[in-house]
Amino acid sequence: MEILRAENLTKKYGKGESEVIAVDNVSFSVEKGEFLAIVGSSGSGKSTLLHLLGGVDRPTSGKVYVDGKDIYSLNDDNLAIFRRRQVGIIYQFYNLIPILNVEENITLPCDLDGNKVDENRLNELLKSLGLENRRKHLPNELSGGQQQRVSIGRALINNPAIILADEPTGNLDSKSSEEIVELLKMTNKKYKQTIIMITHNLEIANQADRVLTIEDGRIIS
Amino acid sequence: MKILNKLTIKSLKLNKKRTLVTIIGIMLSTALITVVAGMITSGIATLKEYNKKTSGDYQVEFKDVQTQDLSYIEENRNIENYFLTSNIGYANLEGSANEDKPYVNIIGIDSSAQAKLPITIDEGRLPTNSSELLISKSIITNGEVNLQVGDKITFDVSKRLLEDKELTQDDILTPDEHLESMYGKEYTIVGIMERLNFDLEPYSAPGYTVFTYLDVNNLGSKANIFANFTKEGAKNYQEVLCNILGLDANYEKEHNYIDIMELSTGKTKDEIGSKYNIAINTDVLQFEGVGINSSYIRMLYLIGIIVVAIIIISSVFVIRNSFAISITERTRQYGMLSSIGATKKQIRKNVLFEGFILGIIGIPLGILLGVGVNFILSIILNNLIGKIIDNVTFIYSLPVVAIIFSIILAGVTIYFSCRSSARRAAKVSPIDAIRSNADIKISGKKVKSPKIIKKLFGVGGDIAYKNLKRNKKKYRTTVISLVVSIAIFISITSLVQYGFNISNQAFTDYKYNLMVSISSAEDKNEAFNTYKKIANDEIVNSYSVTRFLFGTMDMKDVKFSNEGKKYYNSMDAMVDGATYQLIIVSVGDEEYQRYIKDLGLNYDDAKDKIILVDDFERYVYNEDGSYKKYVGDMFDYKNGDEITFSLSGDSMKVASGVTTQIIASTTQKPMGFEASSYNRLCSSK
Numbered sequence A: 001m002e003i004l005r006a007e008n009l010t011k012k013y014g015k016g017e018s019e020v021i022a023v024d025n026v027s028f029s030v031e032k033g034e035f036l037a038i039v040g041s042s043g044s045g046k047s048t049l050l051h052l053l054g055g056v057d058r059p060t061s062g063k064v065y066v067d068g069k070d071i072y073s074l075n076d077d078n079l080a081i082f083r084r085r086q087v088g089i090i091y092q093f094y095n096l097i098p099i100l101n102v103e104e105n106i107t108l109p110c111d112l113d114g115n116k117v118d119e120n121r122l123n124e125l126l127k128s129l130g131l132e133n134r135r136k137h138l139p140n141e142l143s144g145g146q147q148q149r150v151s152i153g154r155a156l157i158n159n160p161a162i163i164l165a166d167e168p169t170g171n172l173d174s175k176s177s178e179e180i181v182e183l184l185k186m187t188n189k190k191y192k193q194t195i196i197m198i199t200h201n202l203e204i205a206n207q208a209d210r211v212l213t214i215e216d217g218r219i220i221s
Numbered sequence B: 001m002k003i004l005n006k007l008t009i010k011s012l013k014l015n016k017k018r019t020l021v022t023i024i025g026i027m028l029s030t031a032l033i034t035v036v037a038g039m040i041t042s043g044i045a046t047l048k049e050y051n052k053k054t055s056g057d058y059q060v061e062f063k064d065v066q067t068q069d070l071s072y073i074e075e076n077r078n079i080e081n082y083f084l085t086s087n088i089g090y091a092n093l094e095g096s097a098n099e100d101k102p103y104v105n106i107i108g109i110d111s112s113a114q115a116k117l118p119i120t121i122d123e124g125r126l127p128t129n130s131s132e133l134l135i136s137k138s139i140i141t142n143g144e145v146n147l148q149v150g151d152k153i154t155f156d157v158s159k160r161l162l163e164d165k166e167l168t169q170d171d172i173l174t175p176d177e178h179l180e181s182m183y184g185k186e187y188t189i190v191g192i193m194e195r196l197n198f199d200l201e202p203y204s205a206p207g208y209t210v211f212t213y214l215d216v217n218n219l220g221s222k223a224n225i226f227a228n229f230t231k232e233g234a235k236n237y238q239e240v241l242c243n244i245l246g247l248d249a250n251y252e253k254e255h256n257y258i259d260i261m262e263l264s265t266g267k268t269k270d271e272i273g274s275k276y277n278i279a280i281n282t283d284v285l286q287f288e289g290v291g292i293n294s295s296y297i298r299m300l301y302l303i304g305i306i307v308v309a310i311i312i313i314s315s316v317f318v319i320r321n322s323f324a325i326s327i328t329e330r331t332r333q334y335g336m337l338s339s340i341g342a343t344k345k346q347i348r349k350n351v352l353f354e355g356f357i358l359g360i361i362g363i364p365l366g367i368l369l370g371v372g373v374n375f376i377l378s379i380i381l382n383n384l385i386g387k388i389i390d391n392v393t394f395i396y397s398l399p400v401v402a403i404i405f406s407i408i409l410a411g412v413t414i415y416f417s418c419r420s421s422a423r424r425a426a427k428v429s430p431i432d433a434i435r436s437n438a439d440i441k442i443s444g445k446k447v448k449s450p451k452i453i454k455k456l457f458g459v460g461g462d463i464a465y466k467n468l469k470r471n472k473k474k475y476r477t478t479v480i481s482l483v484v485s486i487a488i489f490i491s492i493t494s495l496v497q498y499g500f501n502i503s504n505q506a507f508t509d510y511k512y513n514l515m516v517s518i519s520s521a522e523d524k525n526e527a528f529n530t531y532k533k534i535a536n537d538e539i540v541n542s543y544s545v546t547r548f549l550f551g552t553m554d555m556k557d558v559k560f561s562n563e564g565k566k567y568y569n570s571m572d573a574m575v576d577g578a579t580y581q582l583i584i585v586s587v588g589d590e591e592y593q594r595y596i597k598d599l600g601l602n603y604d605d606a607k608d609k610i611i612l613v614d615d616f617e618r619y620v621y622n623e624d625g626s627y628k629k630y631v632g633d634m635f636d637y638k639n640g641d642e643i644t645f646s647l648s649g650d651s652m653k654v655a656s657g658v659t660t661q662i663i664a665s666t667t668q669k670p671m672g673f674e675a676s677s678y679n680r681l682c683s684s685k
C-alpha cells in the first residue's frame, strides 16, 4: 500500500542570478512499512527534499500526498497539526528542548495536541529506547546517542505515518550509530513503521529496503 | 499544566535577570498609571470637599418656600438630602455706616445647617438657642458698628415691605420701602463670622446676615431649603429644577434653560414666572459631572489621559524590548516547536502567556507601589498645601474603579508590549530552527549603498548602512524609536499648550484680573487721577484704560459680508434710513502698542488708524424654538479701506463725516474687551 507519493516536486531558492534549484522535479512513492534511504553528495538537495516530504517547508511547485491526502492544500495551522500527528522528524543535532527533561521532550507532540499521554505507550517506548532510568534527566545530562534516542522517542510517540530522519547518525560514533540504526530497523519491523532516512554512510544505507541517490536535486537512481 | 506554559515558566526562571528587569518595568509602569489615577481621583475628591467647605454642602437653594410646600421639594425623588433655614426677619442696624445696608437680616439655622453652610467663625461659637446670635464680621468692618462677643442687643424684628410686597435679600434697597415691626427681641452675641459668600448674601443685599438658632419643628410661614440632588437628579438638574419651579421643561430645554440660568444669576422669580427664587451652588454641582463649568475637571481628566498615554507608550517601548530579546534568544526553540507541530496560534498564545505571567507578578506589585507612592505624595502635599492654603486637607482617595482601571491599562500595556514579539515568534519557520540562523537574514539581493554614504561616512558608514538594510528589524526599531521620541515630545508640548488653553478657559474669559469702571465721572480730572493711581500701583502688571465712542453709519453704507447681510436681512434691518452703530474703543497708547505688536503690525502705520474687530456669532430664534446661527466675518472691509461715520460721545457732541482708514481686520481683541462679541473698532486715541 502506498503511504507517500511525491509528484513533480520542485524547490527553488532565491531569484535571478542567485537562483538555486535545490529539488528539481522529483517524483517517487513510498510503500507503507518501507525503509528508504536517501544518499547523495553534500548540497545535492537531500535535506530540502526531506523537509518537503515532512510538511516543514512548502515546495515551489509539485505535490506531496500522505495517505492519499495532498498535504500542501492545508493551511499553516493545519499543516502544523499534520506534522505533529503524521510525521516524526529526527535531526542530526537532535533538536531537543534543553530545559525540558527526557519524558517531557518525548511527550511534547502529544501535549501540543492536547491529548493525555498514554502512560503504557510511554513506558514501552522508554524501555525500548533504553531510557527508563533517564526519564527526569535534562538533554545536556545525556550522551549524544541517548539524546538521539530521545528524539526518536519524540518522533514515535504519536504513531506517525512516516518517520523522516536527516543524518540521524551524523553526529555519533560508530557504536552509537549502530545502536540508533538498530533501533530504527526494529521499529520498522515491529511496528511496520515507514522510515525515510538520509545518510552519508553507505553501509547504513545498504541496510535499507531501497536506496535513492540524489544529485543536483534529481533522483539519479 | 500545558507543556508550552510550563516551558515558558521554566525559561523565565532560567533567565532570572531578564525576568526581573521585565517585572520591574511592568511594575513601574503600573505604579505610574496608578499614581496618575490616584492623583486625579484624590485631586477631584479634594476639590469637592474644599468646595463643599467654602461654598456650602448643597447644590441648590430654594428661597422662601411656603412651609406647607416644603414637603413637595423634600420628597422629590431627585433630591438626595436637604437642610432648612428660616428668614426670621429684618431689623434696623443702629448706626450702620453703609447707607446701602441699613439692616440686619436675621436667619435661623439648625445644627445640620450649621454643619453644612460655609460658616467660618472668627471669634466665639455657633448659636445654640433662639436668643443667641452669630453676626457677620462685615457689620463691624463695613457697617462700622462696634459689636462684640458677649454684647446684648435688642432688635425690632420686622418685615421689609414695598407697598404690600415682602422684600428679600435679593431685592436691593429702595427709597419707598419700609419695615413693619412684628416683635422686639433681645439677643446675645455669641460669635462673629466671616462675611458669607455672595450666593448666600448677595453683594447688593441691604441686610447684614446674622444667624440665630432655629428649631425646625417651629418654622415660620416660609423657609429656605438647601438641597443636594441624587446622582441621577444632578445629571438632569435643569429639568428637575423646571419641574419644581413650575417652568415648561420642554420650552426651557429648547432654549438651553436660559430662564434657569437667569434665575440663578440674579433675576427674580416674578420676572421669570417661577415659583421660587433659587441659587445654584455651581462650585459643588459641577463635581456631579454636569456641564455647568466642569472645565477643570475635564482638564484634570484630559491631562491624566495624556500623561497615562505617554506612560503607556514609553512603557511599551521599554517592556517590548525585553520581550523581543527573550523571543530572539528562543527563536530556535519556537522553530523546533513548530517543526514538531506547534501551530502559529499556540506559539502566539505562548508568548502572550509569558506576558500574562509577568503581569500577574508585576501588576499587583505595581499597584502596591503606586498606592504607597500616592499615600506618601498625599502626606507631602498635605504639608505643602497646609502651609500655602489654610483649611484645606488633601484627601487621599483611590477608589476601586481607579485601581481596576489601572490594572486594565497595565494589562493593555503588556499586551501591546508582547504582541509584536508574539507575532514574530509565530512566524519562525521550522527550517530556521534547523539551520538555527541568527537574527540577521542576509537577503539574496545585493545591498547597494548610495555612493554619497560612502563618501560622507567612509567604509564604516557603508557597512553600517548595509547592516541596517540587511537587518530590516533593527532598521525599523531605530526608525520607530525616533518616531516615538518625536511623538512623545510633541504630545508633551501639546499637552502643556492644551493645559494652558483649557485653564485659560476655565479660569479666565478675561485677560485682566480686575476691572475698575467709573461710569458717571462728573469730574474728569478726578477720574483720571483714580485711574492713574491704580495703574501705578505696584501690584498692577499691565493695564489699559478704555473708553467708548459710538459711530453711526447708514445701514446701506456698511460693507457687510454675505453672512452679515443674511443676518441683518433675517432681522429685517436692511431698510432705508436704518443706521448701524459701531462702537469705537480706545485702549490707550500703551495697550494699543502691545496689541499692534500682537497683530504683527507696525505702530507708525497704525497709530492714527483703526483696527476692525470682526468676529460675530449670532442666533436668531424662530417661534418654534429652533434657531439659525450666523457666524464668521460680518464685514467685507479690506485692509486700507476708508470708512466714514458720525461720532457721538458720552457728552453727546456729534461730529459728522469722520473718515478714517482700516489698517487691519482681526478677531483678536485687546485687553479689556475679550468677553464681548460685539463688533468694535479699536484705535489708540
Ligand SMILES: Nc1ncnc2c1ncn2[C@@H]1O[C@H](COP(=O)(O)OP(=O)(O)OP(=O)(O)O)[C@@H](O)[C@H]1O
Pocket (backbone or CB within 6 Å): A013, A014, A020, A021, A022, A040, A041, A042, A043, A044, A045, A046, A047, A048, A049
Ligand atoms: N534557505 C536556503 N536558501 C538558499 N539556498 C538554500 C537554502 N537551503 C538550501 N539551499 C541550497 O539548496 C541546496 C540543497 O541543500 P540541502 O541542504 O538540501 O543539501 P543536502 O543534500 O542536505 O546537503 P548536506 O549533505 O550537506 O546536508 C544547496 O545548494 C543549498 O545551498
Ligand SMILES: [Mg+2]
Pocket (backbone or CB within 6 Å): A046, A047, A048, A166
Ligand atoms: Mg542536509
